[in-house]
Amino acid sequence: xxxxxxxxxxxxxxxxxxxxxxxxxxxxxxxxxxxxxxxxxxxxxxxxxxxxxxxxxxxxxxxxxxxxxxxxxxxxxxxxxxxxxxxxxxxxxxxxxxxxxxxxxxxxxxxxxxxxxxxxxxxxxxxxxxxxxxxxxxxxxxxxxxxxxxxxxxxxxxxxxxxxxxxxxxxxxxxxxxxxxxxxxxxxxxxxxxxxxxxxxxxxxxxxxxxxxxxxxxxxxxxxxxxxxxxxxxxxxxxxxxxxxxxxxxxxxxxxxxxxxxxxxxxxxxxxxxxxxxxxxxxxxxxxxxxxxxxxxxxxxxxxxxxxxxxxxxxxxxxxxxxxxxxxxxxxxxxxxxxxxxxxxxxxxxxxxxxxxxxxxxxxxxxxxxxxxxxxxxxxxxxxxxxxxxxxxxxxxxxxxxxxxxxxxxxxxxxxxxxxxxxxxxxxxxxxxxxxxxxxxxxxxxxxxxxxxxxxxxxxxxxxxxxxxxxxxxxxxxxxxxxxx
Ligand SMILES: Cc1cc2nc3c(=O)[nH]c(=O)nc-3n(C[C@H](O)[C@H](O)[C@H](O)COP(=O)(O)OP(=O)(O)OC[C@H]3O[C@@H](n4cnc5c(N)ncnc54)[C@H](O)[C@@H]3O)c2cc1C
Numbered sequence: 001x002x003x004x005x006x007x008x009x010x011x012x013x014x015x016x017x018x019x020x021x022x023x024x025x026x027x028x029x030x031x032x033x034x035x036x037x038x039x040x041x042x043x044x045x046x047x048x049x050x051x052x053x054x055x056x057x058x059x060x061x062x063x064x065x066x067x068x069x070x071x072x073x074x075x076x077x078x079x080x081x082x083x084x085x086x087x088x089x090x091x092x093x094x095x096x097x098x099x100x101x102x103x104x105x106x107x108x109x110x111x112x113x114x115x116x117x118x119x120x121x122x123x124x125x126x127x128x129x130x131x132x133x134x135x136x137x138x139x140x141x142x143x144x145x146x147x148x149x150x151x152x153x154x155x156x157x158x159x160x161x162x163x164x165x166x167x168x169x170x171x172x173x174x175x176x177x178x179x180x181x182x183x184x185x186x187x188x189x190x191x192x193x194x195x196x197x198x199x200x201x202x203x204x205x206x207x208x209x210x211x212x213x214x215x216x217x218x219x220x221x222x223x224x225x226x227x228x229x230x231x232x233x234x235x236x237x238x239x240x241x242x243x244x245x246x247x248x249x250x251x252x253x254x255x256x257x258x259x260x261x262x263x264x265x266x267x268x269x270x271x272x273x274x275x276x277x278x279x280x281x282x283x284x285x286x287x288x289x290x291x292x293x294x295x296x297x298x299x300x301x302x303x304x305x306x307x308x309x310x311x312x313x314x315x316x317x318x319x320x321x322x323x324x325x326x327x328x329x330x331x332x333x334x335x336x337x338x339x340x341x342x343x344x345x346x347x348x349x350x351x352x353x354x355x356x357x358x359x360x361x362x363x364x365x366x367x368x369x370x371x372x373x374x375x376x377x378x379x380x381x382x383x384x385x386x387x388x389x390x391x392x393x394x395x396x397x398x399x400x401x402x403x404x405x406x407x408x409x410x411x412x413x414x415x416x417x418x419x420x421x422x423x424x425x426x427x428x429x430x431x432x433x434x435x436x437x438x439x440x441x442x443x444x445x446x447x448x449x450x451x452x453x454x455x456x457x458x459x460x461x462x463x464x465x466x467x468x469x470x471x472x473x474x475x476x477x478x479x480x481x482x483x484x485x
Pocket of ligand 1 (some may be wrong): 021022023024025026027044045046047048050051052053054056060061062063092132133134135162163164165183204291295326327329334335336337339368379452
């Protein structure tokens with residue numbers, strides 16, 4: 001499909017009735033915006049509002065990671081002079097341990113209460129929520145089957161499909177929910193796994209490997225590539241690999257899992273190179289499959305790609321008139337923030353509002369490992385391929401005074417500016433809470449700020465963000481003296 005470049009779409013049919021299939025971030029954000037604009041909105045959701053994002057993916061995993069981070073900080077606190085136990089005792093009890101049933105209870109409670117909050121605010125906005133399974137029966141009509149088996153047809157003027165994705169399974173490594181797990185089943189454990197083998201070194205695999213290690217498990221990460229996080233900045237991946245090595249995460253690189261079987265007390269993972277790994281549990285993190293089967297797409301004229309994703313353009317239109325799609329079912333970029341943006345864009349477009357098409361190069365994203373890796377804009381790989389002519393400054397955090405106070409020894413800030421103009425076009429931050437530090441650089445990329453704008457903005461002294469402005473200041477030299485290497 002062609003890219004839509006116009007900023008404004010003509011008033012075309014401004015639908016009164018909008019039906020949304022799926023109540024995750026792609027669906028519920030669209031519903032809120034559409035209801036706010038006065039449309040009659042209905043969401044069909046079969047599992048719970050908030051979707052997988054809230055119930056099984058983002059919220060539980062990031063809550064688990066928050067506990068892992070608390071453990072890391074407690075265990076690292078002796079370096080700050082913190083002691084536990086009797087004041088005068090020279091025996092220090094410094095080893096923290098995770099009460100896993102409490103940890104998991106907490107995160108499930110949080111996920112369900114977040115789902116209820118979303119349900120309540122969506123309903124309060126005037127959106128009708130129908131619990132049931134939906135499928136398109138005409139381009140803009142949805143047939144809903146409730147849990148009780150009753151069927152109704154919902155007629156609408158426009159539809160948004162936001163059905164998300166589910167974990168990919170390998171035939172020879174079927175999750176059983178006890179020892180062989182996918183990420184939706186990882187929260188049933190009542191004890192820290194003795195030895196977790198994580199298959200897949202993408203974002204999900206790396207995050208779980210990092211978290212389980214910090215929580216006290218032995219961890220082996222099976223990675224098919226030379227380096228973990230193959231899609232991320234390779235300097236950042238290298239920092240993470242070093243951090244994994246120091247923390248004791250074993251990485252079986254350049255190897256794929258051929259099969260995973262249960263043994264009497266655990267699991268046996270056989271790799272394609274013949275090696276066999278024994279562990280207590282195995283977490284499969286080998287990607288997601290879009291929920292696009294048997295929901296009437298073909299009959300409605302909604303095209304899918306070879307991978308099963310719904311084909312959409314940058315204003316969320318599918319190939320069928322009046323049918324939009326948002327989120328993981330489109331395969332644009334599997335992030336909750338992108339799903340929500342696609343949903344909002346769909347509503348703006350169908351209502352003839354000014355539309356800013358989705359621009360993936362502006363998406364700020366984060367890998368919640370320890371340390372975190374946050375990125376926005378142009379990547380090092382794109383620069384290396386010659387796609388962009390840039391100046392680059394990479395500044396290690398080790399020299400930052402706040403980092404020293406916080407005992408942060410790894411991590412960096414990297415900023416890319418366009419050669420000649422000095423506009424900030426990309427950045428990578430590797431640090432604890434990099435997810436919070438990336439925002440000023442995302443602002444800079446989105447609003448095409450000059451490196452001097454970043455360098456000239458006050459930062460708190462001492463602060464990690466001081467390194468953001470320092471990196472920009474160093475880039476100024478490249479802009480001012482273009483012949484600098
Ligand atoms: C472990 C993990 C961690 C992640 N962490 C992050 C993170 O930190 N930050 C981030 O931005 N992203 C993260 N993601 C990605 C994020 O979860 C997804 O991008 C996001 O959930 C996509 O939202 P969505 O609305 O497309 O789909 P979903 O959240 O999957 O919601 C889709 C909803 O549609 C419903 N549905 C499907 N089919 C039907 C049907 N036929 N009838 C009725 N209802 C239906 C489902 O029940 C589901 O509730 C993570 C993903 C994983 C796997």
